[in-house]
Every structure is written in structure tokens, then in C-alpha cells.
Amino acid sequence: MSALQLQSVSKHFGGVLAVDQVSLSLRQGEIHGLIGPNGSGKTTLLNLLSGYYPLSGGSITLDGDDLSAKTVQQRAYAGISRTFQKPRLLGSMSTLDNAMLGCWKDSQSNMLQIGAFTPKARREESRLRSRAEEILHGIGLGAIIDEPARLLDHAEQRFLEIARGLCMQPRFILLDEPAGGLTETEIERLADIVVAMRDAGLGVLIVEHHTDFVFRVSNRVTALNLGKQIASGSPQAVRADAEVIRVYLGA
Numbered sequence: 001m002s003a004l005q006l007q008s009v010s011k012h013f014g015g016v017l018a019v020d021q022v023s024l025s026l027r028q029g030e031i032h033g034l035i036g037p038n039g040s041g042k043t044t045l046l047n048l049l050s051g052y053y054p055l056s057g058g059s060i061t062l063d064g065d066d067l068s069a070k071t072v073q074q075r076a077y078a079g080i081s082r083t084f085q086k087p088r089l090l091g092s093m094s095t096l097d098n099a100m101l102g103c104w105k106d107s108q109s110n111m112l113q114i115g116a117f118t119p120k121a122r123r124e125e126s127r128l129r130s131r132a133e134e135i136l137h138g139i140g141l142g143a144i145i146d147e148p149a150r151l152l153d154h155a156e157q158r159f160l161e162i163a164r165g166l167c168m169q170p171r172f173i174l175l176d177e178p179a180g181g182l183t184e185t186e187i188e189r190l191a192d193i194v195v196a197m198r199d200a201g202l203g204v205l206i207v208e209h210h211t212d213f214v215f216r217v218s219n220r221v222t223a224l225n226l227g228k229q230i231a232s233g234s235p236q237a238v239r240a241d242a243e244v245i246r247v248y249l250g251a
């Protein structure tokens with residue numbers, strides 16, 4: 001199984017050291033939870049992994065290949081997909097069309113072929129449409145595939161973000177606060193989705209404040225504070241860690 005490896009990764013923004021020499025690995029077939037107080041560097045780490053920010057120090061490798069200088073697109077081709085804290089959907093487009101945007105890297109047709117609706121472009125569109133429909137049905141959005149995304153409720157928008165990420169057929173998916181704003185019932189549904197992704201062989205990184213959810217679904221948990229890794233290990237061990245309780249869980 002493949003593993004994404006962060007080795008002594010750091011990031012500073014001017015004088016702010018947002019991530020300070022963090023090392024962790026994300027393996028396929030595993031859920032890794034990333035927790036910590038506000039401003040502890042969780043989203044920055046996710047942005048470093050997905051290529052949105054360049055590293056200030058350290059390295060990111062995938063099965064030994066150095067990804068550190070690779071672009072967002074190159075990392076997507078390497079199998080890394082992500083979602084955002086605030087769903088980034090195109091409101092006037094349907095649920096299905098939004099999901100299909102995630103299939104971009106498997107689209108071979110050029111603009112001319114798509115515009116002229118050539119047989120090749122039609123075949124390809126039908127193949128990617130079927131993939132997106134299957135994923136939307138699997139994630140529980142099958143009944144609303146024709147709805148404009150702006151009419152979806154908050155939870156549906158969050159699940160659509162995940163569906164779009166899955167349409168890329170990634171090996172790793174990075175979820176930025178997927179439980180944000182969800183009800184307990186919706187979090188149960190989210191738990192089923194992330195466990196199903198893990199069981200299908202994906203490596204899932206979850207940045208999240210909803211610690212009950214993280215401890216319940218994760219195989220491993222890493223806790224950050226002020227950019228530094230303060231604990232890493234099984235959910236039970238991290239939940240019982242004195243420093244994690246002091247800076248984050250104890251309040």
C-alpha cells in the first residue's frame with residue numbers, strides 16, 4: 001500500500017511559523033485525524049500536502065517520489081484529492097455537473113472536440129457522467145443529481161464536495177473540516193462515508209474540530225499546537241495524552 005510521507009515539514013508566513021517541523025504519514029486504507037486548537041496549523045498542513053502552498057522546509061514524498069516541488073495538478077495526477085472548509089461549488093450548475101468537474105484529469109478531449117461534440121467527446125462524456133452518477137448514488141445524493149447546487153442544503157453541499165473529490169479516483173483524499181455545521185445525524189452519515197472510503201483502500205486525512213467524530217473513525221490521530229506536533233498515535237493514546245488534554249481537549 002502507498003503512503004504519503006511528510007518529513008520535518010515547515011511553513012512560515014512572514015514572521016509566523018504556522019507549521020513547525022511536522023512529520024507524519026498517511027497510508028492507503030487508513031483514516032488519519034488531524035486535530036488541534038484554532039490556528040495550530042491544520043489547514044496550512046493540508047494546503048502544503050495538496051500543493052496550494054510551497055514548503056518553507058522539509059519534504060513530502062509518495063512512495064519515495066519527492067512531491068515537494070510539484071504543482072496542485074501534478075499532485076492530483078499522483079492521486080491526491082481534497083475538499084475545502086467552505087464548499088467550492090458552482091451554484092447554477094447541477095449536482096451532477098459539479099461532481100463531474102472532479103473528473104477533469106480523465107478528460108482527453110480538447111475544447112474543439114467538446115465544442116463540436118465529436119463521437120470521442122460524446123463517449124468520454126458518457127463514461128465520466130456514469131462515474132459521477134455512481135459516486136453520487138453511493139454518497140446518498142442520487143435523488144438530487146439534477147438540482148442546481150445552490151438549492152442544496154449545507155450537508156448536501158458538503159457531501160457533494162466529497163463526491164467531486166472522489167470523481168478524481170484518488171488514492172488519498174484530504175478533508176478540511178467535513179463535519180463543520182453538520183447535525184449529529186449527518187455526522188453519522190459522514191462517518192459511514194469516510195469509513196467506506198477507507199475500506200475501498202483510500203488514505204483519508206481528516207482535519208476536524210469535532211473530536212468525538214475524529215476519535216471514533218480514525219485509525220491514527222495527530223495533534224498540533226502552535227504549528228508543532230504534540231502527539232501522534234492511536235485515538236485512545238492521543239485522547240489520553242496529558243498535553244493534548246491541557247491545550248485542546250481539557251477546556
Ligand SMILES: Nc1ncnc2c1ncn2[C@@H]1O[C@H](COP(=O)(O)OP(=O)(O)OP(=O)(O)O)[C@@H](O)[C@H]1O
Pocket residue numbers: 013016017018036037038039040041042043044045
Ligand atoms: N495565508 C496565510 N497568511 C498568513 N498567515 C497565515 C496564512 N494561513 C494561515 N496563517 C496563520 O498560520 C497559523 C495557522 O493557521 P491555520 O489556518 O493553518 O490553523 P488551523 O489549525 O487550520 O486553524 P482553524 O482550526 O481555526 O482552521 C495561524 O497563525 C494563521 O493566522
